[in-house]
Amino acid sequence: MSRGNVTIKPVAETMTLTNITEQEPNVTQKFVSCLENGGSPEVQLVNDTEVMKMLVPDTNITSKEQPGKCILVLFYSKYCPFSSLAAPPFNALSRVFPDIKMVAINAMLYHLFNTQNGIVGLPSLLLFHNGKIVAKYNETDYKLELFSKFITKATGIKAEEKVFVKSEDFRGPVHSLPFRWFDPLMLLSWTFIIICAFYYFTKTKFWKWIIETVKRNWRESEAQAQHEHVE
Structure with missing residues (x-):
C-alpha cells in the first residue's frame, strides 16, 4: 500500500x-x-x-x-x-x-x-x-x-x-494519564436508539395496558375525591 x-x-x-x-x-x-x-x-x-x-x-x-x-x-x-x-x-x-x-x-x-x-x-x-x-x-x-x-x-x-x-x-511528551473518553456521535447514536426503542414499545399491548391502568386509577381517584368532598 x-x-x-x-x-x-x-x-x-x-x-x-x-x-x-x-x-x-x-x-x-x-x-x-x-x-x-x-x-x-x-x-x-x-x-x-x-x-x-x-x-x-x-x-x-x-x-x-x-x-x-x-x-x-x-x-x-x-x-x-x-x-x-x-x-x-x-x-x-x-x-x-x-x-x-x-x-x-x-x-x-x-x-x-x-x-x-x-x-x-x-x-x-x-x-x-x-x-x-x-x-x-x-x-x-x-x-x-x-x-x-x-x-x-x-x-x-x-x-x-x-x-x-x-x-x-x-509529564510527556506521551501522556501518562488517560483522557476521559467522550464521543458526541456515540451519544447521538444511543439517543436515537433509545427514542426508537421507546416508540416501538408504545405500539405494544403492554404499553396500552399501562396507559389504561393509569387512566382507570386516575378516574377512580377523582371519583373518590369528589365523593369525599360531597360528604
Whole structure:
C-alpha cells in the first residue's frame, strides 16, 4: 500500500517479526546495525504522514547488518490506561538510547497506518531499521528495564546511563494519564436508539395496558375525591 512515494507493506508481507523475548538458548543473536546519534533529545509525537517520511528506506542499505536509521515507534491512545502505563518509561528511552529515534503515534487517529503494520492492540511497540520492521515488543509489562532489554537484544546497544524513570517522564511528551473518553456521535447514536426503542414499545399491548391502568386509577381517584368532598 502506498502513499506518495512511500511504500509500506503489511507485516505479513515484509518479514517475520522477531520475538525478542522468546529467544531459544544458545542461539546466536544477529543484531541490526543503527546509525550513531540518529535519535532525538525527546520522544517525537507524529502523524501518519510524518512517520511514513521517517520510514523511507535508503536503497543503498540492503541488509540489517549495514548501519541504518533505527526508529522505535509506540502506537498508543490517549484514552487507553495501558498506554498511559507505558508512557513514562517510553518517554525516558530517548535519553538513554541516543542512537535510536523514539516516536509515538496516536493509533486511534491513524487507522490506516495501524493496518499496514499489523497493530491489533494498544500499546504496541515496533522497532524499524531502514524503514522495515525488525522486532516487536511482546511483553505485557511496560517497564523501562524491559524496554531497554528489548532494544539491547535487537540492536546490541546498551543504555548510556542508569535506567530509571524521572519525574519529567510522567509529564510527556506521551501522556501518562488517560483522557476521559467522550464521543458526541456515540451519544447521538444511543439517543436515537433509545427514542426508537421507546416508540416501538408504545405500539405494544403492554404499553396500552399501562396507559389504561393509569387512566382507570386516575378516574377512580377523582371519583373518590369528589365523593369525599360531597360528604
